Amino acid sequence: MPELPAASTPARTSIDRRKFFGVTAGAAAASALLSPATARADAQGSGRRRRRPVRFGVNYVPSKNWWFSWSDWDRRSITADLDDIASLGMDHIRIMLIWSELQPNAAYARGEQLDRLEELLDLATDRHLDVEVTVFNGAVSGVLFVPPYLINNGNGKIRNVLTDPVAVEREQWLLGQIAERIGRHRAFMGFDLSNEIHWFAKPLGMTATQAEGDAWHTALFDTCEKVAPGKIHVSGIDHWPWQNNDYWTRDGLATAGTMTANHTWAGWTQVIQRYGSLSTSSTHYSEFFVELIKAFHTDLKRQVWIEETGVSTVWMDAAHIPAWTERSIRAMADCTGLFGITWWDSHDLNPKLSGYVDLEYDLGLFTNDRELKPIGKTIRKLIAEYDARPPSPPQRATALVLPDDMIPLADFTRFFDPFMKLVDEGTRPAVVLQSRTTDTAYLTARGIDHLISPDR
Template identity: 85%
Template sequence: MPERAAEPPIDRRKFFGVTAGAAAATTLLTTAAAHADPPPPNRHRHRRVRFGVNYVPSKNWWFSWSDWDRASIAADLDDIASLGMDHIRVMLIWSELQPNATYVRGEQLDRLEELLDLADRRHLDVQVTVLNGAVSGVLFVPPHLISNSDGTIRNVLTDPTAIERAQWLLTRIAERIGRHRRFMGFDLSNEIHWFAKPLGMAATQAQGDAWHTTLFDTCEKVAPGKVHVSGIDHWPWQNDEYWTRHGLATSGTMTANHTWAGWTQVIQRYGSLSTSSTHYSEFFIELIKAFHTDLGRQVWIEETGVSTVWMDAADIPAWTERSIRAMADCTGLFGITWWDSHDLNPDLSGYVDLEYDLGLFTNKRELKPIGKTIRNLIAEYDARPPAPSRRSTALVLPDDVIPLADFTRLFDPFMKLVDQGERPAIVLQSRTEDPAYLAARGIENLTR
């Protein structure tokens, strides 16, 4: 690759951070806002559906927070911006960021701020994912959660001290970046149930919902008006575990979900380019919307992706295009954030095979066919924003059913309607006698 020009120094006037107590913080924020450079033009303001990518540093993965290479990070962000993306989602590593209950590593906050500054230069907003005890199948347990007497680990979802320390951490981060113009908001965690389950952390659904309420209240207090979500996958929607579906559909700014047709065995069961495979994320968007009580609430597909472990490489571009077009056909979709930007560095060991080839770029920053497909779709949608389909036919879902547990109950009928040229919605049984609700969603026909 050609030698990169040195990145010019970052203008620290762009930093809107807080470094002292509440009174000093107010003064700092007011002064910084008064002297800050005007924001760069928002080149993506017209987008109905936002496009972004989960950033995976090409050189050091998320060990980058401790082994920082600014030039490599900047090059990666150039790659991402070249696709037309408007945002990235990043992963903090909880055990490195907060190794002690009352201590946050200052140099990691410095690097987080620097990452936002670098993203700002490339017109990329940044969603910051915080309580990451599990990322890409690897566990990162903060030492302060582990008892040195018997090795037991505090339950992060129910233990009052653990929850209070998580609130404290969110506050410290917000003091540093909460007013940065590229800070989108907090994602509480990356699928925290996959941290809790292997470590034996049990929680009732009421306790899980309360955890969400408590931490989202903190997020809104320390970073008001931002997009605060909880990054989870299909599991809590498919199983009565950790959270209620009603709680997931009403907590936070919007409902984030990670729709993986491979992890749920849909690709393997139905075939890579089947309707069920390519419309899986569309189905999940409509499933989630059935539980929304606020009709203006949005869904964010915060992770989705595909690996050669699940299908032939030749099928990946077609699968990707069909999947994105199906998602964009839904109303109430905030954005699509692909997993991930760059293939995992092959020098790093211990990850499952599919983690190494999920990128839009190779680990050497070469654009892959899937990356070209997404780049072309973004350009197309910028020129001609996609209009969602009218969904006048809805499948009726019993309120107490476990979605997807029985594929023949809801999933297969949904896909049959798609094959027949319909774009179905999903509605809860309890809402079928509410004509105003059905009319607001444009639902005229109910299918049981």
């Protein structure tokens, strides 16, 4: 593929998918100090307007035009959507840029789309909502968006966005362009690099070793900190890399960026279908992932952000959804080190838009015509409750030991099931890597005094 042309900064205009689970070894850590990035996250995490131990937000999906809204802007509809979200007591939203529309050329970021991004942050500010901006979205809701400049017009080959030096440099450039516009905006929380970029890479044949994936994170997060210092910068991934030793190391995921973001979908991973709607395994699935991720943290004050979770009537009877939602949130809120819960999503997908899988249409807290659904009422109630009486997570003195050499599993019997058995027995376990079980300083720092083998 020929080299892309050298870019100069344009003038500023008004300027199957998912299976489940597995783990590998992590480096031992005797103890951890509060890192500068974590200190900044703690400051941000307290909330610009609310001091919440756990932040509550939602992934915003525009009710009228989905994220085609960037090209078909309707301020009135978007304003009404944000009013809906604010009425629930949410303190933040996560939004999706559409990469192919924002950066159709290597050296060009569309000014009108930057204008609309800034306007959206203005509207969010008026409603006391902070905004996490997700940037390199080549895949959203199962739809692929490939920036034209990445495609070779001779052979159709697409540059690897994780390993191609030119592609990575253009990604860094785009982060700078966005930060120039909104980096100092009072509603700007920070950058999420991408919405599950592995689900963009996989269908397009983009491979990367774990070392290359970790290097991509390092390069992009270094840029984020350079162009937007002191913000919350994360990588929005789901269970897949943790499960499959794919694209990134787990140690890398546990140290890259400001905190560890994860998307926990008990339906996509077949947990709901396998164990039942209101089973312990289903309702404590996100709790399990919070504790699993914390086992790989070396900074013991580093936080976990459940940046997506949700449920569809495709996976369970509508009558069970409020109870499942309440139990799932309460289980997550019982974890120390939880930054926030950001539900997927705000509004049901407009039924006039075709081609999405069925479950994408009913994931909202509001219907497409803005009627609050029972799940939305449940979350609104819990937010009000936690504002009045903040969650007080229990001490997890018992830890389930995760063998460092545990391979990815097609079933759940070796570790997930033992975790849930402990929960059923009345124990809320932590997770500790086998390689750290003799590190008394580490165990003491985490408040762990009892270790249990998953093979007990």
